[in-house]
Amino acid sequence: MSHEEQVPDTGVPARKLRRLQILRYYPGDSFLHRLDPRTKLLALVVVSIVAFLFSALAVLVLVVLFEVSLAVTSGIAKKFLVALPLVSPLFILVIVLDSFFSKASSGPVWFSATIGFLHPEVTQAGIILALAMGFRLLAICSISILFLMTTSQDDFIRSLRGMRIPPTISFSLGYALRSTNTLTEDGSQIMDAQRSRGLELDRGNIIKNRNKLAALFIPATVSLLKRSKNTADAMQARGFRQSVSHSSYKTQKFCQPDLLMGLLLAALVIASLLINSFSLS
Amino acid sequence: MTIPDPVITIRDLSFRYPKTLSGRQVTALNHISLMVRPGECVLVTGESGSGKSTLARCLNGLIPHATKGSIEGDVIVSGMNTKEYDTPDFARYVGMVFQDPAYQLVTGDVESEIAFGLEIQNIPDQEIRTRIAETAELLCISHLLCRSTSGLSWGERQRVAIASVVALRPSILVLDEPFSGIDAAAAQNLAGILEELRVKRGTTIIIFEHRTANLLPVASRQIVMAGGTIVSDMRPDPPVIPGRGSGGDREISEAAPSCTPRRETLHESPAIISAEAAHVPSLSLRDISYRYPGARVPALDGITLDFYPGEIAVISGPNGSGKTTLLKHCNGLIRPDWGKVVLGTESLEKKTVAATAHTIGLLNQHADYQIFESTISEELAFGPRNIKKSPEEIEKIVFGIRHRCALDHIDPSTPPLSLSGGEKQRVALGSILAMDTPVVILDEPTFGLDHTLKNRLSGVLRILSDTGKMVVIATHDEEFGAACGDRFIRIAGGRIISDIRTPRGPDQEDKRAAKPGGGESTGES
Numbered sequence: 151m152s153h154e155e156q157v158p159d160t161g162v163p164a165r166k167l168r169r170l171q172i173l174r175y176y177p178g179d180s181f182l183h184r185l186d187p188r189t190k191l192l193a194l195v196v197v198s199i200v201a202f203l204f205s206a207l208a209v210l211v212l213v214v215l216f217e218v219s220l221a222v223t224s225g226i227a228k229k230f231l232v233a234l235p236l237v238s239p240l241f242i243l244v245i246v247l248d249s250f251f252s253k254a255s256s257g258p259v260w261f262s263a264t265i266g267f268l269h270p271e272v273t274q275a276g277i278i279l280a281l282a283m284g285f286r287l288l289a290i291c292s293i294s295i296l297f298l299m300t301t302s303q304d305d306f307i308r309s310l311r312g313m314r315i316p317p318t319i320s321f322s323l324g325y326a327l328r329s330t331n332t333l334t335e336d337g338s339q340i341m342d343a344q345r346s347r348g349l350e351l352d353r354g355n356i357i358k359n360r361n362k363l364a365a366l367f368i369p370a371t372v373s374l375l376k377r378s379k380n381t382a383d384a385m386q387a388r389g390f391r392q393s394v395s396h397s398s399y400k401t402q403k404f405c406q407p408d409l410l411m412g413l414l415l416a417a418l419v420i421a422s423l424l425i426n427s428f429s430l431s
Numbered sequence: 432m433t434i435p436d437p438v439i440t441i442r443d444l445s446f447r448y449p450k451t452l453s454g455r456q457v458t459a460l461n462h463i464s465l466m467v468r469p470g471e472c473v474l475v476t477g478e479s480g481s482g483k484s485t486l487a488r489c490l491n492g493l494i495p496h497a498t499k500g501s502i503e504g505d506v507i508v509s510g511m512n513t514k515e516y517d518t519p520d521f522a523r524y525v526g527m528v529f530q531d532p533a534y535q536l537v538t539g540d541v542e543s544e545i546a547f548g549l550e551i552q553n554i555p556d557q558e559i560r561t562r563i564a565e566t567a568e569l570l571c572i573s574h575l576l577c578r579s580t581s582g583l584s585w586g587e588r589q590r591v592a593i594a595s596v597v598a599l600r601p602s603i604l605v606l607d608e609p610f611s612g613i614d615a616a617a618a619q620n621l622a623g624i625l626e627e628l629r630v631k632r633g634t635t636i637i638i639f640e641h642r643t644a645n646l647l648p649v650a651s652r653q654i655v656m657a658g659g660t661i662v663s664d665m666r667p668d669p670p671v672i673p674g675r676g677s678g679g680d681r682e683i684s685e686a687a688p689s690c691t692p693r694r695e696t697l698h699e700s701p702a703i704i705s706a707e708a709a710h711v712p713s714l715s716l717r718d719i720s721y722r723y724p725g726a727r728v729p730a731l732d733g734i735t736l737d738f739y740p741g742e743i744a745v746i747s748g749p750n751g752s753g754k755t756t757l758l759k760h761c762n763g764l765i766r767p768d769w770g771k772v773v774l775g776t777e778s779l780e781k782k783t784v785a786a787t788a789h790t791i792g793l794l795n796q797h798a799d800y801q802i803f804e805s806t807i808s809e810e811l812a813f814g815p816r817n818i819k820k821s822p823e824e825i826e827k828i829v830f831g832i833r834h835r836c837a838l839d840h841i842d843p844s845t846p847p848l849s850l851s852g853g854e855k856q857r858v859a860l861g862s863i864l865a866m867d868t869p870v871v872i873l874d875e876p877t878f879g880l881d882h883t884l885k886n887r888l889s890g891v892l893r894i895l896s897d898t899g900k901m902v903v904i905a906t907h908d909e910e911f912g913a914a915c916g917d918r919f920i921r922i923a924g925g926r927i928i929s930d931i932r933t934p935r936g937p938d939q940e941d942k943r944a945a946k947p948g949g950g951e952s953t954g955e956s
Contacts, residue, residue: 175539177577304543321537328539328581336800342764343801347862348788348817365813368803372848376799380534383488383497387529388548388596389522397553399546399560 172233173295175302180224181407182300187309189408194297196415200422201289206429207278209422210285216418217292226299230292233299237291241284248280303327308398321390325381332377340369438603438635439467439490444504446485446494457851459485461659462504469602472629472636474646477656478881479853483639484530486656487607489513490637491521509602522548526596530608532588535595536580541572544580545595552599566598569631570624584751585612589621597628603635604628610642611878614749614907618645625649641881642908711775712737713870713901714791719760719770730756731767732925738903740869743896745916746905753925754905755796758874761903762791774870789818792868796875798852798859807833807850808843810858814866828865835891836861837884852879864891871895872903877911889915 177183182190201213221230250270261272307324311317344365345351351362446460459482467473477483488494492513495502506513509524529535538544545566549559567573572590575583583591589609597604604625610618626649628634638646647653655663715737722729730753738744746754759765760772763784772779774790792814795801804810811829820828833839836857841850847858856879863871871892877885885908892902892915906912912919921928 302539304539324539325537332533332581339795339797340800342759342784343795343797345764345784346762346788346791346793346795347801347814348785348866350783350785350817352783352785365803368848369800372802373797373799377534380529380531381537383493383518384527384529384535385537386497386518387491387493387522387525387527388599389519389551391519391551397550397555397559399543399550399556 172229173236173298176226176229176299177302178225178300180226180300181410182220182224182296184405184407185300185411186404186408187301187306188313189404189411190297190301191306191309193411193415194293196419197293198290200419201286204422204426205279205282205286206426207282207285208425208429210282210289212421212425213289213418214285214292216414217289217296220296221292224296224300226296229299230295233295234288234292237287241287244287245280245284248283249277252276252279311398333374336373336377337370340366340373343369436468437466438469438509439465439637440505440507441465441489442505442507444489444502444506446489446500446502448485448498448500459500459659460489463659463661464504465654465661465664467603467635467637469635470629470633471652472625472650473638473652473654474643474650475637475639475654475656476641476643478641478883479879480851481656482659483656484607485659487527487605487637487639490603490605491525491527492516492518493527519551522601523552523599524601524603526593526599526601526604528589528593528596528604528606528609530611532585532592532612535592536588538580540577540579541583541591542576544591545598548595548599562598562600566594569597569628570594586617586750589613593624597634600632601634603637605637605639607639608641609638610640610645612750612907614747615645615909617750618642622646622649642910644910712773713740713775714738714761714903715773716757716760717771717773719757719767719772721756721760721765721767721769723756728925729768730925731760734770734922734925734927736920736927736930738870738901740899740901741896742918743892743902743904743916744918744920745912746903746920746922747907747909747912748922748928750907752923754922755874756925757922758793758872758903758905761870761872762787762793764793785817788814788866788868790868791870791872792863792866793872794860794863794874794876796878798855798878801859801862802847802855805846806844807838807841807847807858810847811862811865814862818866818868820867825865828867832861832865835864837887853881853884856880857884860888864895869899870901870903874905875907876904877906877908885911886914 185193197213197217201210204210218227218230221227249272251268252273252275259271259273261270263270303324307320310320310323341351349362349365442464444460444463445458448457448459450456461482463482463486475483475486485494488498489502489506490508490513492506494500495514496517502514508521511520511524513521536544538547542563545563546559549562554562563576564573567576570590570593572587572594575587575591580588580591589612593604593606593609606625609621613621622645625636625638629636629649638650640646643653652664652666654661654665716734719731719734720729721731734757746757748754756765760767763772763779763782766780774782774787779787802810804813808829811832812825815825815828829843833843838854838857838861841854847855850858856876860873860876863873876888880888889911892904896902896917904912904916917934918930918932920930
């Protein structure tokens with residue numbers, strides 16, 4: 151697709167930042183894509199609340215399954231699976247820590263030790279709790295990733311405006327979301343420029359040298375200020391004013407998919423309540 | 432607009448910027464009076480610092496509302512005085528296109544970008560749709576409508592920026608240095624579009640630009656500025672029939688493009704590596720290929736080039752052809768996916784960029800990305816200090832560089848951040864030249880420099896090459912390239928299209944011939 155082309159005349163963002171770039175909007179025409187951004191925002195909130203409120207493993211697994219099926223129907227399953235490993239270190243850390251240090255001490259004890267003041271213990275209940283925590287994290291991350299991947303920022307901002315949020319806030323939010331790319335680009339250009347002048351950034355400690363920090367942060371600040379001044383001027387020249395509301399082009403209306411999503415969310419909440427009460431009894 | 436009343440009236444306008452950090456106060460405009468009638472195409476030229484950009488910003492109230500300073504006199508645009516109305520009030524009447532289109536795009540995709548200004552004017556949905564379609568067609572960007580703004584090239588962004596203001600159907604279109612980021616072909620194309628806009632819509636067009644070659648045929652009036660005043664205002668036609676030029680105008684318009692063909696005729700001798708065999712290349716790229724992560728087409732595709740001492744190589748090519756990518760390979764900022772970069776006799780693979788800086792000085796685009804020190808001398812000394820030159824040596828070099836880069840009129844203890852765009856560019860350039868490396872690589876060094884400064888720069892580069900240094904320049908400024916280069920490499924789509932050496936000029940020729948392997952190849956032509 152054309153939007154995947156890059157501008158060859160820009161610098162290379164640092165490798166780590168590059169991996170984050172998978173977290174972006176992928177245009178499409180699926181069920182999720184056609185939803186009003188407000189509905190998706192609602193789904194984000196409802197799913198997160200469900201994941202936080204219920205701690206039964208079965209509920210959290212259900213939520214994750216729900217999200218996976220959404221990802222599959224919206225045709226971004228592959229991208230979704232590639233993006234998940236980004237949170238995997240946190241995921242693994244939570245599971246490991248919780249299985250050793252949770253205070254749920256019922257069920258058979260599989261491992262117990264005392265290391266100094268620490269008292270790691272692995273119990274069946276502990277493992278289940280740890281898994282539940284992991285799935286909770288997964289559920290919340292997944293719904294956010296789904297939201298990011300299927301909602302264009304412009305649509306999102308438009309729907310915020312539709313919710314009567316003042317243009318200054320809705321616009322700033324949208325612009326901030328988009329600027330991450332530009333800022334990364336600025337950063338790598340500055341590093342390129344200073345490395346070309348013999349500033350060693352590939353070896354040694356950056357913090358050690360006052361000059362190194364100044365050589366990076368001053369140009370970064372200057373170009374940021376310049377960018378904001380220029381952008382503000384350009385926006386004014388195009389008629390932008392704070393405090394005046396604007397018409398919105400292409401605002402989405404609630405339609406059938408939104409109703410369906412609403413029903414699905416309601417079903418999810420009811421199912422969670424049911425499962426939770428069963429697992430408690 | 433049938434009444435020939437002026438659409439812009441400027442009466443005795445003076446403007447002074449507030450004092451800078453260093454205490455300098457710049458009088459940018461000095462008693463300017465000007466009248467522009469509807470349908471004119473006015474070309475405003477002038478050296479860097481002559482007040483062009485300041486004047487442009489006065490036309491929609493950015494001065495005095497967004498930029499502070501002391502203003503005298505009146506600017507009346509479409510019947511509104513800029514002192515009484517704020518910039519947003521002018522949006523419907525004055526479309527302003529700024530120099531760097533990247534700063535102008537504020538939304539995520541092209542369609543929303545064009546809709547942005549229309550939404551602000553509370554134009555109904557259906558009308559917005561029609562205007563987008565119509566504007567996109569006029570600027571030939573219909574194919575870009577669904578693209579995201581972040582993936583566009585400079586030229587495409589610029590088109591979108593123009594479209595986004597033209598969609599408001601302003602009666603005046605102001606463009607600040609529209610050609611600074613695009614190559615000659617794109618500039619030609621843009622000039623055609625502007626002409627079409629003027630003819631079809633009757634839009635008054637005011638262009639502030641110092642690359643005038645493509646504009647002279649379409650401009651109906653040429654204003655030259657210097658030191659904040661208007662020094663000449665030629666109007667070859669009566670304003671009632673703006674457009675086609677009379678005798679004098681035509682003469683200029685025909686003379687101007689002819690400089691390109693003249694250069695073509697010089698291009699006849701192909702570069703032959705064997706003629707240089709006795710010489711060891713100071714830098715060679717062997718079969719370099721590189722693809723940006725996520726991109727489908729490689730940015731560089733099998734580039735092999737040898738650069739020799741004493742040579743000034745000019746790399747040109749359309750926007751996005753891979754010029755910058757190629758240069759960034761030369762000192763290891765980008766490591767090739769395939770192929771090898773050899774510096775002298777060593778491979779670049781194991782060296783860090785900073786270590787390479789002992790041999791290669793590379794000037795990146797945009798001076799703002801590198802200037803940070805508190806004084807000009809410190810800024811110039813930063814590079815040499817990094818590559819461990821002695822303090823005495825640095826002092827000597829810095830002194831010489833200030834002269835070479837036309838900075839001697841500025842106090843060396845001035846903070847470089849308070850300088851103007853062209854001056855910053857010279858400081859950045861100087862900070863690379865100060866490293867006194869055998870290889871000097873410059874990426875778009877003429878950004879923001881006017882004719883005089885460009886001439887001075889090409890003089891400096893010639894001195895460098897005569898002392899046996901190797902210079903590589905990437906530029907889309909063909910006039911500058913032709914003036915200082917002796918080897919012309921053209922690339923497109925990441926491949927080398929042509930690689931030609933020419934003698935520099937009659938005065939230089941004998942000097943060059945005296946040198947061993949001096950450049951021109953007599954073997955085959």
